[in-house]
Each structure stands twice: as C-alpha cells, then as structure tokens.
Amino acid sequence: MRQLQLFQVLRSLGFVFWLSLPLIGLIFWLGSGFVEDQILNRSYYNKKYLLADTRLARQMMKRIVAIEVEIRQEDGVSLVNVRTNHSVLKAIAFEFPITERSQLETALSQELGLPRYQVKELIRY
Known part of the structure; x- marks a missing residue:
C-alpha cells in the first residue's frame, strides 16, 4: 500500500x-x-547531367541594340557595355585586357556568338 x-x-x-x-x-x-x-556513405555519382538551354542565349544575342566601347590605353583595358532589347537582360558589361580594335572586335564576336561584321556594325567607340 x-x-x-x-x-x-x-x-x-x-x-x-x-x-x-x-x-x-x-x-x-x-x-x-x-x-x-x-x-x-552514400555515393554521389550521378548520371544525370544539367543541360543548359542555349537557344535562349542565342535569341538574346540576336537582340543586341548597341555596343559601347571605352578603350583605356593607360590601363591597357577596354570596357564594353552591350545594350539589348531583351525583356530580362537589358545590359551586359565586359572588361577585356585588349586595346587594339581588331582584337577587341574578334573577342567580342566570340563572346557574343555573333559574326565579326555584325559586331563591327554595332560598335560605337
């Protein structure tokens, strides 16, 4: 009890x-x-790969309105502003360690995926 x-x-x-x-x-x-x-202890090997949609990037590059270039000889640098009429991406800024115009046009055409003659038409120094 x-x-x-x-x-x-x-x-x-x-x-x-x-x-x-x-x-x-x-x-x-x-x-x-x-x-x-x-x-x-789980294995992180994955057979699935991330595929980027490159069509969107190409479409965006086709909408380039103007390319403004500022070459700074004293710094050895070229500052490039690319303006687009794309709804999401309005401007892109690049900095190249190039001061010669022909090399800069070639580098820009490779970066933007455009032919060199088209880049040459859009560039404003």
Whole structure:
C-alpha cells in the first residue's frame, strides 16, 4: 500500500515524464547517428547531367541594340557595355585586357556568338 502511494506521489510530480526524457533522447541520438552514416556513405555519382538551354542565349544575342566601347590605353583595358532589347537582360558589361580594335572586335564576336561584321556594325567607340 505504501508503494502504491509513493508511485502516485511520483506520478503527480511528473517523474514518469522526466524519467522517460533521457530514454527518448538516447533513441533520437542513436537514430540520427544511423541516418548520418547512411547519408555520408552514400555515393554521389550521378548520371544525370544539367543541360543548359542555349537557344535562349542565342535569341538574346540576336537582340543586341548597341555596343559601347571605352578603350583605356593607360590601363591597357577596354570596357564594353552591350545594350539589348531583351525583356530580362537589358545590359551586359565586359572588361577585356585588349586595346587594339581588331582584337577587341574578334573577342567580342566570340563572346557574343555573333559574326565579326555584325559586331563591327554595332560598335560605337
């Protein structure tokens, strides 16, 4: 009878709850260790590749409105601003370590994916 009263007193104080917390913590600790080992030992080799949509880039380059070039001979750098009429991308800025015009036109045509004659028409120095 005395043990039953002691058990009721312990139950009213919440000892059943407090004594179960370390057991719950131990279960979570061991479970998270198991999950961590499974995740860290997983192979990350993936056969799926990210394919970029290059059509959008080509369409954007066809919408070039103007190319403004500032050649800084003293710094040995050319600053290029490309303005487009694309709805998302209005301007692109480039910096080339080139000061000669023909080399700059060639580098721009390669970067923008346009023929050199078209770049030459759009350039303003």
